[in-house]
Amino acid sequence: MRCPGCARTGCAGLPNPIDSENTVNDAFLPFALPEIGDEEIAEVVDTLKSGWITTGPKARRFEQAFTEFLGDESLQSIAVNSATAGLHLALEALGIGPGDEVITTTHTFTATAEVVRYLGADVKLVDIDPATLNIDPAAIEAAITPRTRAILPVHYAGLAADMPSILGIAKRHGLKVVEDAAHALPTTSAGRLVGTLQSDATVFSFYANKTMTTGEGGMLVTRNPELAKRARVMRLHGMSRDAFDRFTAKVPSWYYEIVAPGFKYNLTDIAAALGLHQLARARGFQQRRAEIAAQYDAAFADLPVVTPPGPRAGDTHAWHLYVLRLAEAAPIGRDACIEALFAAGIGCSVHYIPLHQHPYWRERYGLRAEDFPHSQHAYERMLSLPIYTRMTDADVQRVIAAVRGALG
Numbered sequence: 001m002r003c004p005g006c007a008r009t010g011c012a013g014l015p016n017p018i019d020s021e022n023t024v025n026d027a028f029l030p031f032a033l034p035e036i037g038d039e040e041i042a043e044v045v046d047t048l049k050s051g052w053i054t055t056g057p058k059a060r061r062f063e064q065a066f067t068e069f070l071g072d073e074s075l076q077s078i079a080v081n082s083a084t085a086g087l088h089l090a091l092e093a094l095g096i097g098p099g100d101e102v103i104t105t106t107h108t109f110t111a112t113a114e115v116v117r118y119l120g121a122d123v124k125l126v127d128i129d130p131a132t133l134n135i136d137p138a139a140i141e142a143a144i145t146p147r148t149r150a151i152l153p154v155h156y157a158g159l160a161a162d163m164p165s166i167l168g169i170a171k172r173h174g175l176k177v178v179e180d181a182a183h184a185l186p187t188t189s190a191g192r193l194v195g196t197l198q199s200d201a202t203v204f205s206f207y208a209n210k211t212m213t214t215g216e217g218g219m220l221v222t223r224n225p226e227l228a229k230r231a232r233v234m235r236l237h238g239m240s241r242d243a244f245d246r247f248t249a250k251v252p253s254w255y256y257e258i259v260a261p262g263f264k265y266n267l268t269d270i271a272a273a274l275g276l277h278q279l280a281r282a283r284g285f286q287q288r289r290a291e292i293a294a295q296y297d298a299a300f301a302d303l304p305v306v307t308p309p310g311p312r313a314g315d316t317h318a319w320h321l322y323v324l325r326l327a328e329a330a331p332i333g334r335d336a337c338i339e340a341l342f343a344a345g346i347g348c349s350v351h352y353i354p355l356h357q358h359p360y361w362r363e364r365y366g367l368r369a370e371d372f373p374h375s376q377h378a379y380e381r382m383l384s385l386p387i388y389t390r391m392t393d394a395d396v397q398r399v400i401a402a403v404r405g406a407l408g
């Protein structure tokens with residue numbers, strides 16, 4: 001069952017954290033809540049009344065607005081119904097298939113890696129840099145074999161992975177790069193927005209708890225016109241023309257050609273209506289989350305914890321997650337800390353149980369925790385605190401007091 005507060009499955013069976021007025025219940029601060037304003041709601045109503053509710057004019061406008069947001073007209077933005085779909089389409093368009101290997105981090109959500117398996121290719125999981133919790137470029141280089149075709153970095157928590165090193169490795173070894181930017185709107189790397197870097201494709205997520213949301217949704221961004229063309233066709237059943245084209249173009253509306261066995265990955269106009277207004281607010285949302293992160297950093301400076309790494313000077317951290325790690329000197333362990341926070345009415349979570357710990361990945365590739373010492377070490381000590389724009393300053397203070405109460 002999905003928790004209505006944090007939108008995650010299997011969330012400890014807590015009482016409903018949202019009351020009937022859809023406001024945060026005083027008794028419990030959820031781990032995450034989307035911020036949906038009147039403009040989003042009016043736009044959805046407009047869509048519902050328009051008669052065009054699936055992929056159509058608003059999905060187009062959302063794609064154009066997304067490219068404008070990234071500020072690079074050489075990019076194409078392709079709206080999809082999840083980031084998982086976008087990652088799958090990007091790898092498919094790059095021709096990844098059986099016999100190929102794709103390198104990614106063990107410190108991520110399973111969606112990052114599962115798409116490689118959809119295509120019959122193999123996943124090579126590697127460890128993280130303990131300072132940033134992002135994929136370690138040296139570990140990538142060590143994992144390259146003659147079968148390696150692509151690198152799939154994740155901008156963990158909203159902090160850019162070391163893209164200059166990763167793009168350098170890819171260039172030297174002739175590998176493709178697809179960025180999992182599910183946490184990274186907006187994030188910069190050396191002053192440039194993630195989405196505009198020199199990778200082959202970048203994929204953003206608009207899942208309910210991400211930095212902006214369309215309920216479910218994602219965006220595939222690329223500057224490669226061939227990749228874009230293939231992804232657009234495969235997004236909708238491998239049809240040569242999408243439904244909006246067919247019903248608005250001058251040629252007969254009933255005619256189309258199937259050129260491949262494609263997927264059903266298009267984003268609805270209902271979702272795009274939300275996205276148009278969420279995107280317009282994305283920078284403001286980021287500023288609020290950065291403010292909360294700064295308050296946490298200051299408040300926890302004297303506790304036996306490792307606060308999350310900030311961005312490099314001049315760069316933007318999207319602050320999708322605020323991941324606190326308990327130091328050796330902490331009076332209690334991670335599990336007890338989460339229990340204490342729940343008891344104090346604070347929702348928190350763990351991002352993520354590393355992939356090498358899950359039965360499927362462990363057994364499929366014979367993985368051992370010792371092979372991922374940094375991810376394993378972080379996993380055993382980390383928890384994610386609430387960090388979202390609907391939190392008031394009083395909510396932030398409440399989290400701080402609960403953490404200090406548990407660890408002080």
Ligand SMILES: *Cc1c(COP(=O)(O)O)cnc(C)c1O
Binds near residue numbers: 154
């Ligand atoms: C949320 C998430 C995804 C999947 O996004 P969906 O839009 O839910 O498919 C992929 N990778 C990471 C790192 C995520 O956090």
